[in-house]
Amino acid sequence: LNPLIYQPLNEKTAIKKALDLKLFPEDADLTCKEIGDGNLNLVFHIVDQKHNQSIIIKQALPYAKVVGESWPLTLHRAKIEADALKTFGQIAPDYVPKVYYTDDQLAITVMEDLSHLSIARKGFIQGETFPLISLHLGEYLAKTLFFTSDYGLGSGAKKVQVQKFINTELCKITEDLIFTDPYFDAETNEFEEGLRPAVEELWKDEELKFHVNVLKKIFLTDAEVLLHGDLHTGSMFADNQQTKIIDPEFAFYGPAGFDIGQVFANLLFQIIVNEKHRDVFIQHVETVWNVFQVQFSQLWEKENKEPLANTTSFLHYHLAKYFEDALGYTGCELIRRTIGLAHVADLDSIQDEQTRLAAKQKTLELGKNLIKKRKEIRDLSEFIRTVKEIV
Ligand code: ADP
Ligand code: MG
Ligand code: MG
Ligand code: MG
Numbered sequence: 077l078n079p080l081i082y083q084p085l086n087e088k089t090a091i092k093k094a095l096d097l098k099l100f101p102e103d104a105d106l107t108c109k110e111i112g113d114g115n116l117n118l119v120f121h122i123v124d125q126k127h128n129q130s131i132i133i134k135q136a137l138p139y140a141k142v143v144g145e146s147w148p149l150t151l152h153r154a155k156i157e158a159d160a161l162k163t164f165g166q167i168a169p170d171y172v173p174k175v176y177y178t179d180d181q182l183a184i185t186v187m188e189d190l191s192h193l194s195i196a197r198k199g200f201i202q203g204e205t206f207p208l209i210s211l212h213l214g215e216y217l218a219k220t221l222f223f224t225s226d227y228g229l230g231s232g233a234k235k236v237q238v239q240k241f242i243n244t245e246l247c248k249i250t251e252d253l254i255f256t257d258p259y260f261d262a263e264t265n266e267f268e269e270g271l272r273p274a275v276e277e278l279w280k281d282e283e284l285k286f287h288v289n290v291l292k293k294i295f296l297t298d299a300e301v302l303l304h305g306d307l308h309t310g311s312m313f314a315d316n317q318q319t320k321i322i323d324p325e326f327a328f329y330g331p332a333g334f335d336i337g338q339v340f341a342n343l344l345f346q347i348i349v350n351e352k353h354r355d356v357f358i359q360h361v362e363t364v365w366n367v368f369q370v371q372f373s374q375l376w377e378k379e380n381k382e383p384l385a386n387t388t389s390f391l392h393y394h395l396a397k398y399f400e401d402a403l404g405y406t407g408c409e410l411i412r413r414t415i416g417l418a419h420v421a422d423l424d425s426i427q428d429e430q431t432r433l434a435a436k437q438k439t440l441e442l443g444k445n446l447i448k449k450r451k452e453i454r455d456l457s458e459f460i461r462t463v464k465e466i467v
Pocket of ligand 2: 113195340
Protein backbone atom coordinates (compact mmCIF):
# COMPACT_ATOMS: atom_id res chain seq x y z
CA LEU A 77 0.00 0.00 0.00
CA ASN A 78 1.29 3.42 -0.89
CA PRO A 79 0.73 5.43 2.28
CA LEU A 80 0.50 8.65 0.25
CA ILE A 81 -2.53 7.49 -1.69
CA TYR A 82 -5.88 6.99 -0.06
CA GLN A 83 -7.72 3.79 -0.72
CA PRO A 84 -10.35 2.00 1.30
CA LEU A 85 -9.06 -1.09 3.05
CA ASN A 86 -10.75 -4.47 2.87
CA GLU A 87 -10.36 -7.41 5.23
CA LYS A 88 -7.28 -8.63 3.33
CA THR A 89 -5.46 -5.32 2.94
CA ALA A 90 -6.25 -4.42 6.55
CA ILE A 91 -4.28 -7.52 7.66
CA LYS A 92 -1.44 -6.52 5.31
CA LYS A 93 -1.43 -3.04 6.82
CA ALA A 94 -1.25 -4.44 10.35
CA LEU A 95 1.70 -6.66 9.35
CA ASP A 96 3.51 -3.82 7.53
CA LEU A 97 3.17 -1.70 10.64
CA LYS A 98 4.58 -4.54 12.76
CA LEU A 99 1.60 -4.34 15.07
CA PHE A 100 1.81 -8.12 15.61
CA PRO A 101 4.65 -10.64 15.98
CA GLU A 102 5.95 -12.05 12.66
CA ASP A 103 4.45 -15.48 13.27
CA ALA A 104 1.00 -14.05 14.02
CA ASP A 105 -2.07 -15.93 12.78
CA LEU A 106 -4.32 -13.05 11.77
CA THR A 107 -8.02 -12.96 10.99
CA CYS A 108 -9.96 -9.83 10.14
CA LYS A 109 -13.61 -8.88 10.11
CA GLU A 110 -15.22 -5.55 9.20
CA ILE A 111 -17.57 -4.87 12.15
CA GLY A 112 -18.59 -1.24 11.59
CA ASP A 113 -22.20 -0.73 12.58
CA GLY A 114 -22.00 3.05 12.67
CA ASN A 115 -23.24 5.36 9.96
CA LEU A 116 -20.01 6.66 8.51
CA ASN A 117 -16.87 4.54 8.68
CA LEU A 118 -15.20 1.17 8.25
CA VAL A 119 -14.07 -0.65 11.40
CA PHE A 120 -11.74 -3.67 11.07
CA HIS A 121 -11.30 -6.07 13.99
CA ILE A 122 -7.99 -7.91 13.58
CA VAL A 123 -7.19 -10.83 15.86
CA ASP A 124 -3.98 -12.81 16.28
CA GLN A 125 -5.37 -16.24 17.19
CA LYS A 126 -1.92 -17.50 18.10
CA HIS A 127 -0.92 -14.88 20.70
CA ASN A 128 -4.41 -13.85 21.65
CA GLN A 129 -3.90 -10.17 20.76
CA SER A 130 -6.18 -7.86 18.82
CA ILE A 131 -6.51 -4.35 17.45
CA ILE A 132 -9.06 -2.14 15.74
CA ILE A 133 -8.38 -0.22 12.53
CA LYS A 134 -10.99 2.46 11.89
CA GLN A 135 -10.96 4.07 8.45
CA ALA A 136 -13.01 6.96 7.11
CA LEU A 137 -14.62 6.62 3.67
CA PRO A 138 -14.84 9.67 1.40
CA TYR A 139 -18.62 9.50 1.72
CA ALA A 140 -21.17 8.64 4.41
CA LYS A 141 -21.56 4.85 4.57
CA VAL A 142 -25.30 4.97 5.41
CA VAL A 143 -26.20 7.02 2.37
CA GLY A 144 -23.47 6.04 -0.12
CA GLU A 145 -21.30 7.92 -2.59
CA SER A 146 -24.02 10.52 -3.21
CA TRP A 147 -23.18 12.02 0.20
CA PRO A 148 -19.48 12.94 0.01
CA LEU A 149 -17.78 13.62 3.31
CA THR A 150 -14.29 14.85 4.03
CA LEU A 151 -11.58 12.36 5.01
CA HIS A 152 -10.20 15.10 7.25
CA ARG A 153 -12.58 13.81 9.93
CA ALA A 154 -10.21 10.88 10.51
CA LYS A 155 -7.46 13.32 11.51
CA ILE A 156 -9.91 15.20 13.74
CA GLU A 157 -10.93 11.92 15.38
CA ALA A 158 -7.33 10.77 15.86
CA ASP A 159 -6.28 14.15 17.30
CA ALA A 160 -9.31 14.21 19.60
CA LEU A 161 -8.64 10.66 20.83
CA LYS A 162 -5.07 11.70 21.61
CA THR A 163 -6.11 14.93 23.35
CA PHE A 164 -8.88 13.32 25.40
CA GLY A 165 -6.62 10.32 26.05
CA GLN A 166 -4.01 12.58 27.66
CA ILE A 167 -6.61 14.34 29.77
CA ALA A 168 -8.72 11.32 30.79
CA PRO A 169 -6.72 8.17 29.95
CA ASP A 170 -9.05 5.84 31.90
CA TYR A 171 -11.95 6.67 29.60
CA VAL A 172 -10.40 6.67 26.11
CA PRO A 173 -9.06 3.78 23.97
CA LYS A 174 -5.30 3.77 23.46
CA VAL A 175 -4.22 4.95 20.00
CA TYR A 176 -1.38 2.86 18.51
CA TYR A 177 -0.94 4.49 15.10
CA THR A 178 -2.61 7.01 12.83
CA ASP A 179 -2.24 7.85 9.12
CA ASP A 180 -4.00 11.02 7.98
CA GLN A 181 -3.60 10.18 4.26
CA LEU A 182 -5.15 6.75 4.62
CA ALA A 183 -7.64 8.24 7.12
CA ILE A 184 -6.98 5.43 9.60
CA THR A 185 -6.67 5.16 13.36
CA VAL A 186 -5.31 1.98 14.90
CA MET A 187 -6.56 1.63 18.44
CA GLU A 188 -7.17 -0.56 21.43
CA ASP A 189 -9.73 -3.32 20.87
CA LEU A 190 -12.62 -2.83 23.29
CA SER A 191 -14.65 -5.86 22.19
CA HIS A 192 -14.61 -7.25 25.73
CA LEU A 193 -16.94 -4.36 26.65
CA SER A 194 -20.45 -3.63 25.31
CA ILE A 195 -21.76 -0.63 23.47
CA ALA A 196 -23.69 1.06 26.30
CA ARG A 197 -26.87 1.58 24.28
CA LYS A 198 -27.04 -2.11 23.36
CA GLY A 199 -26.32 -3.14 26.95
CA PHE A 200 -29.03 -0.84 28.29
CA ILE A 201 -31.58 -2.23 25.82
CA GLN A 202 -30.67 -5.76 26.98
CA GLY A 203 -31.26 -4.79 30.61
CA GLU A 204 -27.77 -3.80 31.79
CA THR A 205 -27.40 -0.66 33.90
CA PHE A 206 -23.58 -0.32 34.13
CA PRO A 207 -23.58 1.04 37.71
CA LEU A 208 -20.39 3.11 37.36
CA ILE A 209 -21.03 4.64 33.93
CA SER A 210 -22.48 7.92 35.26
CA LEU A 211 -19.60 8.46 37.68
CA HIS A 212 -17.18 7.86 34.81
CA LEU A 213 -19.10 10.16 32.46
CA GLY A 214 -19.19 12.94 35.06
CA GLU A 215 -15.43 12.68 35.52
CA TYR A 216 -14.76 12.41 31.78
CA LEU A 217 -16.86 15.53 31.15
CA ALA A 218 -15.28 17.52 33.99
CA LYS A 219 -11.75 16.76 32.83
CA THR A 220 -12.21 17.11 29.07
CA LEU A 221 -14.37 20.23 29.30
CA PHE A 222 -12.10 21.95 31.84
CA PHE A 223 -8.66 21.11 30.45
CA THR A 224 -9.55 22.15 26.88
CA SER A 225 -11.01 25.52 27.98
CA ASP A 226 -9.38 28.95 28.16
CA TYR A 227 -9.12 28.41 31.93
CA GLY A 228 -7.49 24.98 31.70
CA LEU A 229 -5.16 25.72 28.78
CA GLY A 230 -4.56 29.46 28.84
CA SER A 231 -6.06 31.55 26.06
CA GLY A 232 -3.06 31.33 23.68
CA ALA A 233 -2.76 27.54 23.73
CA LYS A 234 -6.53 27.28 23.52
CA LYS A 235 -6.62 29.33 20.29
CA VAL A 236 -4.12 26.94 18.71
CA GLN A 237 -6.45 24.07 19.60
CA VAL A 238 -9.48 25.88 18.17
CA GLN A 239 -7.64 26.08 14.82
CA LYS A 240 -6.62 22.44 14.92
CA PHE A 241 -10.20 21.30 15.41
CA ILE A 242 -11.95 23.31 12.70
CA ASN A 243 -14.46 20.66 11.58
CA THR A 244 -16.65 22.47 9.05
CA GLU A 245 -18.32 19.53 7.31
CA LEU A 246 -19.18 17.51 10.39
CA CYS A 247 -20.43 20.58 12.24
CA LYS A 248 -22.72 21.25 9.25
CA ILE A 249 -24.21 17.77 9.67
CA THR A 250 -25.04 18.61 13.29
CA GLU A 251 -26.35 22.05 12.35
CA ASP A 252 -28.69 20.46 9.79
CA LEU A 253 -29.73 17.23 11.47
CA ILE A 254 -30.09 18.52 15.04
CA PHE A 255 -30.93 22.21 14.78
CA THR A 256 -32.65 22.66 11.42
CA ASP A 257 -34.28 19.72 9.64
CA PRO A 258 -36.48 18.40 12.49
CA TYR A 259 -38.20 21.81 12.64
CA PHE A 260 -39.65 21.85 9.13
CA ASP A 261 -40.84 19.34 6.55
CA ALA A 262 -37.31 18.39 5.44
CA GLU A 263 -36.60 15.30 3.30
CA THR A 264 -34.12 13.95 5.81
CA ASN A 265 -36.80 13.56 8.50
CA GLU A 266 -38.01 10.08 9.30
CA PHE A 267 -41.02 9.43 11.50
CA GLU A 268 -43.94 7.06 11.68
CA GLU A 269 -47.35 8.28 10.51
CA GLY A 270 -48.79 7.92 14.01
CA LEU A 271 -46.55 10.80 15.08
CA ARG A 272 -47.59 13.17 12.29
CA PRO A 273 -50.05 15.27 14.34
CA ALA A 274 -47.41 15.84 17.04
CA VAL A 275 -44.76 16.63 14.43
CA GLU A 276 -46.98 19.10 12.56
CA GLU A 277 -47.72 20.85 15.83
CA LEU A 278 -43.98 21.09 16.47
CA TRP A 279 -43.37 22.61 13.02
CA LYS A 280 -45.91 25.35 13.85
CA ASP A 281 -44.46 26.11 17.28
CA GLU A 282 -42.82 29.52 16.72
CA GLU A 283 -41.71 29.85 20.33
CA LEU A 284 -39.93 26.48 20.12
CA LYS A 285 -38.23 27.40 16.83
CA PHE A 286 -37.01 30.68 18.31
CA HIS A 287 -35.35 28.80 21.16
CA VAL A 288 -33.82 26.24 18.78
CA ASN A 289 -32.36 29.13 16.78
CA VAL A 290 -30.81 30.49 19.98
CA LEU A 291 -29.32 27.07 20.84
CA LYS A 292 -28.01 26.71 17.28
CA LYS A 293 -26.42 30.15 17.52
CA ILE A 294 -24.68 29.17 20.76
CA PHE A 295 -23.47 25.97 19.04
CA LEU A 296 -22.12 28.06 16.13
CA THR A 297 -20.41 30.75 18.14
CA ASP A 298 -19.50 29.72 21.72
CA ALA A 299 -16.06 28.16 21.28
CA GLU A 300 -15.78 27.29 24.97
CA VAL A 301 -14.25 23.83 25.04
CA LEU A 302 -13.23 20.90 22.84
CA LEU A 303 -16.40 18.86 22.49
CA HIS A 304 -16.64 15.18 21.65
CA GLY A 305 -19.55 16.29 19.49
CA ASP A 306 -21.37 12.92 19.20
CA LEU A 307 -21.54 11.77 22.81
CA HIS A 308 -24.49 9.38 22.65
CA THR A 309 -24.60 5.94 24.28
CA GLY A 310 -23.58 4.33 20.97
CA SER A 311 -20.21 6.10 21.39
CA MET A 312 -19.64 4.50 24.80
CA PHE A 313 -18.24 1.08 25.60
CA ALA A 314 -18.96 -0.17 29.13
CA ASP A 315 -19.15 -3.04 31.57
CA ASN A 316 -19.68 -3.02 35.34
CA GLN A 317 -16.16 -1.67 35.97
CA GLN A 318 -15.10 0.40 32.97
CA THR A 319 -16.30 3.05 30.54
CA LYS A 320 -14.54 4.05 27.31
CA ILE A 321 -15.56 6.85 24.97
CA ILE A 322 -15.01 6.27 21.22
CA ASP A 323 -15.84 8.01 17.94
CA PRO A 324 -15.03 11.74 18.45
CA GLU A 325 -15.00 12.56 14.71
CA PHE A 326 -17.45 15.45 15.34
CA ALA A 327 -15.01 17.10 17.78
CA PHE A 328 -14.74 20.90 17.59
CA TYR A 329 -14.69 23.92 19.88
CA GLY A 330 -18.24 24.58 21.03
CA PRO A 331 -20.45 25.09 24.07
CA ALA A 332 -19.74 22.73 26.99
CA GLY A 333 -23.45 22.07 27.48
CA PHE A 334 -23.66 20.28 24.14
CA ASP A 335 -21.76 17.16 25.27
CA ILE A 336 -23.52 17.20 28.65
CA GLY A 337 -26.91 17.49 26.96
CA GLN A 338 -26.25 14.56 24.62
CA VAL A 339 -25.34 12.44 27.65
CA PHE A 340 -28.50 13.51 29.51
CA ALA A 341 -30.75 12.85 26.50
CA ASN A 342 -29.38 9.40 25.80
CA LEU A 343 -29.90 8.42 29.47
CA LEU A 344 -33.40 9.92 29.30
CA PHE A 345 -34.34 7.49 26.51
CA GLN A 346 -33.88 4.72 29.07
CA ILE A 347 -35.79 6.67 31.75
CA ILE A 348 -38.67 6.84 29.28
CA VAL A 349 -38.61 3.27 27.89
CA ASN A 350 -37.13 1.18 30.72
CA GLU A 351 -39.73 1.06 33.50
CA LYS A 352 -37.86 -1.61 35.41
CA HIS A 353 -34.70 0.48 35.77
CA ARG A 354 -36.26 3.95 35.66
CA ASP A 355 -34.92 4.98 39.06
CA VAL A 356 -31.42 3.72 38.24
CA PHE A 357 -31.32 5.86 35.11
CA ILE A 358 -32.69 8.88 36.97
CA GLN A 359 -29.81 8.38 39.40
CA HIS A 360 -27.42 8.10 36.46
CA VAL A 361 -28.50 11.55 35.24
CA GLU A 362 -28.10 12.96 38.76
CA THR A 363 -24.68 11.38 39.18
CA VAL A 364 -23.40 12.68 35.84
CA TRP A 365 -24.24 16.23 36.83
CA ASN A 366 -23.19 15.95 40.50
CA VAL A 367 -19.82 14.40 39.68
CA PHE A 368 -19.28 16.83 36.83
CA GLN A 369 -20.06 19.80 39.06
CA VAL A 370 -17.81 18.72 41.95
CA GLN A 371 -14.84 17.76 39.78
CA PHE A 372 -15.12 20.72 37.43
CA SER A 373 -15.21 23.05 40.46
CA GLN A 374 -12.09 21.44 41.95
CA LEU A 375 -10.23 21.77 38.65
CA TRP A 376 -11.40 25.37 38.28
CA GLU A 377 -10.00 26.30 41.69
CA LYS A 378 -6.74 24.33 41.49
CA GLU A 379 -5.75 24.42 37.83
CA ASN A 380 -7.08 27.76 36.62
CA LYS A 381 -4.65 29.54 34.26
CA GLU A 382 -6.54 32.84 34.52
CA PRO A 383 -6.00 34.22 38.05
CA LEU A 384 -8.69 36.90 37.75
CA ALA A 385 -11.23 34.34 36.58
CA ASN A 386 -10.67 32.13 39.60
CA THR A 387 -13.59 33.27 41.72
CA THR A 388 -16.55 31.36 43.08
CA SER A 389 -19.08 33.64 41.44
CA PHE A 390 -17.48 33.24 38.01
CA LEU A 391 -17.33 29.45 38.48
CA HIS A 392 -21.05 29.48 39.33
CA TYR A 393 -21.75 31.63 36.27
CA HIS A 394 -20.16 28.88 34.13
CA LEU A 395 -21.92 25.99 35.86
CA ALA A 396 -25.27 27.76 35.46
CA LYS A 397 -24.60 28.47 31.77
CA TYR A 398 -23.49 24.89 31.10
CA PHE A 399 -26.59 23.54 32.86
CA GLU A 400 -28.98 25.81 30.98
CA ASP A 401 -27.36 25.01 27.63
CA ALA A 402 -27.26 21.30 28.49
CA LEU A 403 -31.02 21.25 29.11
CA GLY A 404 -31.63 22.90 25.75
CA TYR A 405 -29.35 20.49 23.90
CA THR A 406 -30.97 17.58 25.76
CA GLY A 407 -34.28 18.70 24.28
CA CYS A 408 -32.80 19.03 20.78
CA GLU A 409 -31.32 15.51 20.98
CA LEU A 410 -34.60 14.01 22.24
CA ILE A 411 -36.50 15.54 19.33
CA ARG A 412 -34.05 14.80 16.54
CA ARG A 413 -33.61 11.14 17.59
CA THR A 414 -37.40 10.76 17.41
CA ILE A 415 -38.23 12.44 14.10
CA GLY A 416 -34.92 13.26 12.38
CA LEU A 417 -32.61 11.19 10.18
CA ALA A 418 -30.68 9.27 12.84
CA HIS A 419 -32.86 7.36 15.27
CA VAL A 420 -32.03 5.40 18.42
CA ALA A 421 -32.74 1.74 19.02
CA ASP A 422 -33.98 2.53 22.56
CA LEU A 423 -37.15 3.85 20.88
CA ASP A 424 -37.31 2.07 17.53
CA SER A 425 -36.78 -1.43 18.95
CA ILE A 426 -40.02 -1.25 20.97
CA GLN A 427 -42.18 -3.84 19.21
CA ASP A 428 -45.65 -2.81 20.37
CA GLU A 429 -46.82 0.13 18.26
CA GLN A 430 -48.89 1.85 20.96
CA THR A 431 -46.08 1.59 23.50
CA ARG A 432 -43.55 2.85 20.96
CA LEU A 433 -45.72 5.80 19.91
CA ALA A 434 -46.41 6.70 23.53
CA ALA A 435 -42.67 6.72 24.27
CA LYS A 436 -42.01 8.94 21.25
CA GLN A 437 -44.78 11.35 22.24
CA LYS A 438 -43.00 11.67 25.58
CA THR A 439 -39.58 12.35 24.08
CA LEU A 440 -41.13 15.09 21.92
CA GLU A 441 -43.05 16.60 24.83
CA LEU A 442 -40.06 16.50 27.18
CA GLY A 443 -37.79 17.84 24.44
CA LYS A 444 -40.04 20.84 23.80
CA ASN A 445 -40.34 21.57 27.53
CA LEU A 446 -36.61 21.42 28.19
CA ILE A 447 -35.83 23.68 25.24
CA LYS A 448 -38.41 26.32 26.20
CA LYS A 449 -38.07 26.18 29.98
CA ARG A 450 -34.32 25.72 30.31
CA LYS A 451 -33.90 29.14 31.97
CA GLU A 452 -36.58 28.43 34.58
CA ILE A 453 -35.28 24.96 35.47
CA ARG A 454 -32.54 26.19 37.73
CA ASP A 455 -31.17 23.07 39.30
CA LEU A 456 -30.94 19.31 39.11
CA SER A 457 -34.00 18.65 41.28
CA GLU A 458 -36.17 20.90 39.09
CA PHE A 459 -34.82 19.10 36.02
CA ILE A 460 -35.70 15.70 37.51
CA ARG A 461 -39.14 17.00 38.54
CA THR A 462 -39.77 18.15 34.94
CA VAL A 463 -38.71 14.73 33.67
CA LYS A 464 -40.95 12.86 36.13
CA GLU A 465 -43.98 15.02 35.24
CA ILE A 466 -43.76 13.88 31.62
CA VAL A 467 -42.50 10.32 32.03
P1 ADP B 1 -18.87 5.39 13.22
O1 ADP B 1 -18.08 6.66 13.25
O2 ADP B 1 -19.06 4.87 11.85
O3 ADP B 1 -20.15 5.50 14.01
P2 ADP B 1 -17.71 3.97 15.51
O4 ADP B 1 -16.39 4.50 15.94
O5 ADP B 1 -18.89 4.34 16.32
O6 ADP B 1 -17.95 4.29 13.96
O7 ADP B 1 -17.59 2.39 15.45
C1 ADP B 1 -18.63 1.59 14.90
C2 ADP B 1 -18.66 0.26 15.62
O8 ADP B 1 -17.40 -0.40 15.51
C3 ADP B 1 -18.90 0.40 17.13
O9 ADP B 1 -20.28 0.44 17.42
C4 ADP B 1 -18.25 -0.86 17.65
O10 ADP B 1 -19.14 -1.96 17.49
C5 ADP B 1 -17.07 -1.05 16.71
N1 ADP B 1 -15.86 -0.42 17.29
C6 ADP B 1 -15.42 0.84 17.10
N2 ADP B 1 -14.30 1.09 17.80
C7 ADP B 1 -14.02 -0.05 18.47
C8 ADP B 1 -12.98 -0.45 19.38
N3 ADP B 1 -12.01 0.39 19.73
N4 ADP B 1 -13.01 -1.71 19.87
C9 ADP B 1 -14.00 -2.58 19.51
N5 ADP B 1 -14.99 -2.27 18.66
C10 ADP B 1 -15.01 -1.02 18.13
MG1 MG C 1 -20.97 -2.96 17.52
MG1 MG D 1 -20.35 5.80 16.02
MG1 MG E 1 -18.80 8.37 14.15
